[in-house]
Amino acid sequence: MVNIAVLGYGTVGSGVVEVINTNHASINKRAGADINIKYVLDLRDFPGDPVEKVLVHDYDVIANDPEVDIVVEVMGGIEPAYTFVKRALEAGKSVCTSNKALVAKHGPELMEIAREKNINFLFEASCGGGIPIIRALNSSLTADEIDEITGILNGTTNYMMYKMSTEGCEFDAVLKEAQAKGYAEADPTADVEGYDACRKIAILSSLAYGRFLNYEDIYTEGITRITPEDMQYAEELDMTIKLLGTSRKIGDDSFYAMVAPFLVGKTSPLYSVNDVFNAVFVHGNVLGDAMFYGSGAGKLPTASAVVADVVDEAKHLHRNIMTNWSSRPLELIPMDEVEGRFFVRVKGTTVDQVKAVFDEVEIVNLKSLPGEFGFITAKMKQGEYKEKVQELNGSVITMIRVKD
Ligand code: HSE
Numbered sequence: 364m365v366n367i368a369v370l371g372y373g374t375v376g377s378g379v380v381e382v383i384n385t386n387h388a389s390i391n392k393r394a395g396a397d398i399n400i401k402y403v404l405d406l407r408d409f410p411g412d413p414v415e416k417v418l419v420h421d422y423d424v425i426a427n428d429p430e431v432d433i434v435v436e437v438m439g440g441i442e443p444a445y446t447f448v449k450r451a452l453e454a455g456k457s458v459c460t461s462n463k464a465l466v467a468k469h470g471p472e473l474m475e476i477a478r479e480k481n482i483n484f485l486f487e488a489s490c491g492g493g494i495p496i497i498r499a500l501n502s503s504l505t506a507d508e509i510d511e512i513t514g515i516l517n518g519t520t521n522y523m524m525y526k527m528s529t530e531g532c533e534f535d536a537v538l539k540e541a542q543a544k545g546y547a548e549a550d551p552t553a554d555v556e557g558y559d560a561c562r563k564i565a566i567l568s569s570l571a572y573g574r575f576l577n578y579e580d581i582y583t584e585g586i587t588r589i590t591p592e593d594m595q596y597a598e599e600l601d602m603t604i605k606l607l608g609t610s611r612k613i614g615d616d617s618f619y620a621m622v623a624p625f626l627v628g629k630t631s632p633l634y635s636v637n638d639v640f641n642a643v644f645v646h647g648n649v650l651g652d653a654m655f656y657g658s659g660a661g662k663l664p665t666a667s668a669v670v671a672d673v674v675d676e677a678k679h680l681h682r683n684i685m686t687n688w689s690s691r692p693l694e695l696i697p698m699d700e701v702e703g704r705f706f707v708r709v710k711g712t713t714v715d716q717v718k719a720v721f722d723e724v725e726i727v728n729l730k731s732l733p734g735e736f737g738f739i740t741a742k743m744k745q746g747e748y749k750e751k752v753q754e755l756n757g758s759v760i761t762m763i764r765v766k767d
Contacts, residue, residue, distance in 0.1 A: 365394065365677040368402040368425040370447055371438035372414060374545045375461050375488070376403065378666030379435055380414060383673075390670065394677035401431060426450050433676050435669060436460040437488075439549065445469055452476040452484060457680070459672035461488035461665055467562035467578045470569070471690040481683050485672040490563040491641045492518060493664030494657035495671065500570040500645075501686055507647030509571040513609040513766070516563040518639040518660030519547045519554035520586050520606045524624075525637045528594045528603055534587075546639055546660040556585035557606060557622040564608030567643065568620055570686070572612065574693035576620060582698050584623040592729075593763060596708065596737050599727055602626045603634055607766060618693055619701045625766040626706050633766070699746030704765040710735035712758035720754045739765060 369376050383390060383398060391397050402425050403414050422443070425431055434451040436458060438444045444465050448458050452473060460466065465473075466486045477484040487497045491514065500509075515521050519541040526532040526540070538555065541547050546554075553559045565578035586606050597604050605627045610620035627634050632654045636642040641659025646652055658664035675684065709717065714726055717738055724738040740748060752759060 364399050365396045365432045365680070366399050366401040366430050367433040367435055367673060368404065368431050369400060369435045369437065370404045370422070370425075370444070371436070372403050372405040372407070372409065372418070373437070373439075374662045375437040375665050375669065376405070376435075377414075378662035379437060379669050382663065382666045382670045390674060394674045396677050398673060398677060401428070422447055426454055431456055432680060433673055434458045435673060436462055436465070437669060438462070439464070441465060441468060448473060448484075449476065452480060452482065455480050455482060457483040457485075457676040459483075459485040459487070459669055459676060461486070461669050463489040463559065463562040463566060467565045470566065471575050471688065474686050474688060475690070478683050481681055483676050483679060483684055485675060485684070486566070487672050488665045488668035490514075490516060490566050491643055491655065492657065492659040492661065493667045494641055494643065494655050494659070495668065496567065496643045496655045497570065498671075499655060500567065501684075504645065504647055504650065504653075505687075507650045508612075509645060509647050510612040511610070511646040512564070512567050512571050512643065513607055513633070514560075514564065514567065514643040515605055515633060515636045515641050515659070516560040516608045516643070517554055517557075517606060518641055518658075519551065520557075520560070521636065521641065521659065522546060522639045523555075524586060524589070524604055524606065527589070527591065528597070531591060541639075544639070545662050555587055557583045560606060560608040560622045564610055564620060564622060567608075568610040568618075568693065569688045571610075571645070572618065572693055573687045574689055574691045576610070576693040576695075580620075580695055582621040582623070584621075586624050588761065589624055589763075590761075592732060593708070593761060595729055595731065596706070596727060597626055599729055600626065600628075600706075600739075602628045604763065605633060605636070607633070613696075617696055619696050619698070621698065621701070623764055625764050627766045631766060699744060699749070701745050702742055703745065704742050704767060705740045705748050706737060706763045706765055707740070707752065708735060708737045708760040709755060709758040710760060712755055716755065720751050735760060742767070
């Protein structure tokens with residue numbers, strides 16, 4: 364028997380208990396052991412819920428019980444999750460977590476403790492909900508030098524952008540829907556401002572490039588300034604707008620990473636990733652393109668990924684599964700050096716003036732928005748774009764990057 368303790372009985376925690384109870388027989392078969400939920404930790408009481416029998420309020424009970432083999436951290440946030448996880452690992456208990464904030468901030472330290480103790484710290488559910496992307500990067504794409512990862516990494520914002528573009532929904536109303544469906548973070552600012560996607564692209568990039576990308580170094584822009592008018596322009600251009608987390612290796616030791624809304628064309632596989640779905644596009648030097656797609660948020664998809672880690676840890680109780688993520692920092696080039704194309708909406712200027720400044724541009728007009736127009740620049744460094752756009756003397760309404 365392998366005893367587990369689940370820290371947190373919220374959306375994901377209750378999902379973990381449900382998944383283990385629903386698929387008990389097949390999970391045990393795959394784990395090669397009987398997975399037993401010995402404890403669930405939560406500050407709250409759950410009268411009438413079967414979990415009452417194993418509910419504890421004091422973490423010491425779990426940390427001090429030598430029969431607990433695996434701790435499942437699904438509380439979210441940095442504290443007390445960090446203290447609890449570190450204590451569990453130091454006591455020789457493997458840990459799996461869905462907590463991207465914890466992994467992005469303390470991942471290298473926690474992985475090192477797990478290595479020293481010959482146990483495991485796994486975090487499949489921290490990125491892409493139920494999509495098995497961490498395991499793919501760690502165990503499957505090992506023949507490649509990866510040079511790009513671009514993902515739709517936040518289910519809440521993808522759901523919002525999809526509803527805004529297809530049904531013209533208002534930002535606040537559609538955010539409330541995403542919260543009601545259990546997709547959003549406790550503080551949805553983390554979703555709409557891109558902080559959640561930022562931590563996820565930091566984790567994926569650290570695994571892909573084998574070095575620690577500090578999420579605080581990643582330029583991050585959310586979706587709060589995207590308007591229905593921007594969506595109309597996107598449609599006219601045969602594109603849509605998605606919040607992307609992206610990182611690229613552009614030279615031997617030269618990388619960039621960012622989170623921002625992007626215009627995505629119909630030919631991109633990311634164009635059709637709608638609703639709460641997530642997708643992670645990976646480019647490897649021998650593999651070429653690959654895309655991983657699936658449910659990006661919500662109780663059961665996330666719990667599915669957490670329980671897959673429980674199974675892996677039960678199979679490797681006293682053997683560390685190597686993770687390709689060193690603590691050596693990954694440094695990024697300045698954002699002004701990053702190349703791309705830019706979609707710009709302007710008013711109070713003319714096409715001739717825009718062409719005089721930017722030379723070759725693709726112009727787009729919308730009948731419904733007289734007095735303004737949009738254009739897409741040629742590929743240029745962001746610093747060059749910033750210099751040129753100043754010559755338009757405050758005519759810019761908005762700028763959105765174009766995904767190439
Ligand atoms: N709030 C997150 C999202 C949950 O919407 O993607 C899954 O990490």
